[in-house]
Amino acid sequence: MPQDEHKEGIKGMANPRRYGIERVAYLLMRLSGLGLLAYFIGHIYETSNILRGQVGWNDFMEMISTPEGHIIMSIVIAMCVFHTVNGVRVMLGHGGVGVGKPARPDYPYDPASQNYRHKIGIYSAILLAAVAMMYGLAVMFGE
């Protein structure tokens, strides 16, 4: 018996193949948001190490200035750029920009708001995130 797609829970919600690039953007937006929140909390803790004085600060900087640290930082840059660009797209869409004019729903009932403009926005966000990540890697490893 085929499983009801509405009863798959988080697994069904997280399936990126079923609902197109919009669902991928939805997932990436939430994952990048959670990742950035985790980084932000870590960053606040990291900067508080300056209260330990120069030795404490230098020790901590030495601990995080590793190739692994730079790779994590570049992932943070990519998440930040994707979250920002896709967030602006979502805000514009919420304000009615680029969602098309209201029209009678006809078969095959394609949602007017999920049009090529917003698809281009999502792909641009992914592309810009990749470029920013490469730039970040070049800055951090280029020294």
Added chain:
Amino acid sequence: MKIHYGTALAAVALVAVHILMRLTMNYSESLEYENVLANYKFVPYAIMLELILILLSVHGFNGLRVILLELKQGRIYEKAVSYGCLAAMIGLIAYGSRTIIMINMGLV
């Protein structure tokens, strides 16, 4: 949503300035103790850091609250998530503000 969008737009502008400050000099040089300390002691920059701290805390924990409320619903659960996120937000702002204020006032 207005709070979420407002904090997002304001944070984008301020975080851009914060990142550009790292690029005004060599990346590792900008993270040296004296440079970071000088940044904190420059009052306009310290005010900007405090604003970023508040904006991102509100935006981040409100976003977390929305994600958690999407996953599960219920009166007690929703209250616990909302108050939990609010408490975490206040805690993070207090912890970050402590660093900014202590350095700015020369207590380090």
